[in-house]
Amino acid sequence: MNTSFFKKKIEYSFDKYADKYDSRTILQKEIMFTLLNFLYKEISETNNKKKSQLLDLGCGTGELSSILIKKLNFNKIHLLDLSLQMLNIAKKKINKKNVLFDRNDFDSFYQFDDYNMIVSNMALHWSANFLVFIERILNKMRKNTIFIFSIPDNKSFSFLKKVKLEELINEFPEKEIILKKINEEFECKVYEQTFFEETFSLLDFFKNMKKIGANVSNRPIDVRKLLKLRKYCFKKPIKINYNINFFIIKK
Secondary structure, X not given: OOHHHHXXXXXXXXXXXXXXXXXXXXXXXXXXXXXXXXXXXXXXXXHHHOOEEEEEEOOOOOHHHHHHHHHOOEEEEEEEEOOHHHHHHHHHHOOOOOEEEEXXXXXXXXXXXXXXXXXXXXXXXHOOOHHXXXXXXXXXXXXOOEEEEXXXXXXXXXXXXXXXXXXXXXXXXXXXXHHHOOOOOOEEEEEEEEEEEEEEEHHHHHHHHHOOOOOOOOOOXXXXXXXXXXXXXXXXXXXXXXXXXXXXXXX
C-alpha cells in the first residue's frame, strides 16, 4: 500500500464531507457514548478532581473531547486529526485557551508520554500500520495513564461477506492480535459490542459511508464488485452489523 497516497485520500475525503459529518454520524455517536460510559466507570471521583492531560487521536469534529472537557479537569488538551476542515469545526465547539488543534497524521506522532489520558473513537483503524502504531503508544505511555479507544473488527459487515462482497470493506485489526502486543506492565479490559445500521439497498449503504468521508479503502477493489451492488435492494431493511471492540489500557 502506498501510505502517502492512502493518507491523502483520507484527508481529502473527510475534508470534503466535514460540514455534514455531525448530522450524518448517528451510529458513530452511539459508539462514542458507549466509549464514554466505559471511561467514566474507570475514573474514580478522586481522578475527576485531578488535572489531566488529554490527547484525542483522530478527533474529527471534536465531539468526544468537547464532552470530556465538560466532565473532567484538563490543564492540557491536544486534538489531532488529518482533516483541517474537521479541526475547524472542532474549534467552534471548543473555545478554550489550553487546547491545541493539531492537523497531523497520528501515524507520525510520538509524544504520547506527554499525556495521561489518550482517547480515540472509531479512528485508529485508519492507521497505515495499526500494530506498529499501537506498539509505539504502549512503549511511550507513562505510568498512571489510561488509553481508551473503539475500533471495528473483522466480524463487522457479515452480510457483505455472505454475498461475497467482502472485498468492498476494509480489513480491520483483530482483537487477539492487539492483545498480544499488551504485556504484563498494563492492565487491559476489552468490551465487545455490536451495533446495527439499517438499509434498503447496499448501494445506498455505501453512498452513506461516502457522505461521511469513510469510503477510503485500504485494499484493492474490483470495480465489477461495485457494479454488483445495484442488484441488492430489499423490500424490508436489512441490518448491517458493526462489531466494535472497546479497549481500556492502563499503565
